Amino acid sequence: MNSYAVFTDQKLIISMKSGNQMAFEEIYERHWSALYRSAYNVLREEAGSLDVVQEVFIWFWEHRDQLEVNSIRGYLLTAVKYKVANYLRSGKVRASFYDAIPKVDLDTAFPNEELEVKELREMINRFTEELPDRCKEVFRLSRDEYLTNKEIALRLGITEKTVENQINKAIKKLKTNLGKLSVFLSL
Structure with a gap:
């Protein structure tokens, strides 16, 4: 068990905003499966669902200093919903x-x-x-x-x-x- 496992989501966000990659990895571990299931429930394809989740987490990390997040899970699930819509729009499905x-x-x-x-x-x-x-x-x-x-x-x-x-x-x-x-x- 890593030391970040005991952090609340809010503490993880604060730590991640300062560039702490371990905090980001803990957020990823906590939430990636729920995000994948959300994408897969709509797309019904593994590769596309994995792509969507990866894109969301990349964006999340790259924009960490601009984030104003109350609920990490809610924020990420909303981002997945929008990415799925973009994925459909782009014709990749x-x-x-x-x-x-x-x-x-x-x-x-x-x-x-x-x-x-x-x-x-x-x-x-x-x-x-x-x-x-x-x-x-x-x-x-x-x-x-x-x-x-x-x-x-x-x-x-x-x-x-x-x-x-x-x-x-x-x-x-x-x-x-x-x-x-x-x-x-x-x-």
């Missing part, structure tokens, strides 16, 4: 992000993240409503009913290529809309 949204189990999510996941689902549903009728129908059959492209094509009497094109069109529009939204959330 794979289409599998949209596959994972309906599968997020809110019962196992952390209480303070449950509302954010619900809000994200509601935003996606609102954006989906803006899609052309055929595109909306194909996207919902894929995401809500979990039908394969082949099953959707058979049900609607269209080609699998048309199904694929409609899903890609929907995902592109959702990325664009989420990107516009996240402009207001940047760090």
Whole structure:
């Protein structure tokens, strides 16, 4: 057990602000797993979630002398939320992000993240409503009913290529809309 393990978060911030890297490392050890889980609950990809957390901690260290923080955990979780939004806006997230949204189990999510996941689902549903009728129908059959492209094509009497094109069109529009939204959330 290192000597910083007994420090309160406020003492760690004060120490870190003066350039103490050991205090920063203790903050990292205390909070990185919660930040990773928060990012992963939305992105559903390990590499992207790790990137987000790393970027948040790098920024946190580089701006340590300017920080006015009451709750380290709350501050860092908020930073992760904004970084995730930026990550989505930048298009780094794979289409599998949209596959994972309906599968997020809110019962196992952390209480303070449950509302954010619900809000994200509601935003996606609102954006989906803006899609052309055929595109909306194909996207919902894929995401809500979990039908394969082949099953959707058979049900609607269209080609699998048309199904694929409609899903890609929907995902592109959702990325664009989420990107516009996240402009207001940047760090």
